[in-house]
Amino acid sequence: MKIKEEQLKAIQQIQKELNETLTSIGYLESQKHALLHEIKSINKRDAEIKKELEKEYGSIDINVEDGTYTLIEEKIKENV
Numbered sequence: 001m002k003i004k005e006e007q008l009k010a011i012q013q014i015q016k017e018l019n020e021t022l023t024s025i026g027y028l029e030s031q032k033h034a035l036l037h038e039i040k041s042i043n044k045r046d047a048e049i050k051k052e053l054e055k056e057y058g059s060i061d062i063n064v065e066d067g068t069y070t071l072i073e074e075k076i077k078e079n080v
Contacts, residue, residue, distance in 0.1 A: 059072040
């Protein structure tokens with residue numbers, strides 16, 4: 001005994017779509033994993049430059065738009 005041909009084709013199509021979707025999810029998870037490693041690398045570089053800047057200038061708050069900075073101790077005193 002067999003199911004009707006159109007029913008079989010419908011089931012096969014659904015299985016094909018499911019497999020394609022699962023493959024896409026796997027690909028996206030792989031991309032996500034790579035991007036998370038990239039973020040870790042970027043954060044490491046960020047920490048390194050912040051450490052260099054702190055050695056040279058002390059504790060500062062930098063305006064990344066124009067490069068100006070204020071000492072963090074001054075900002076604390078201004079807020080008190």
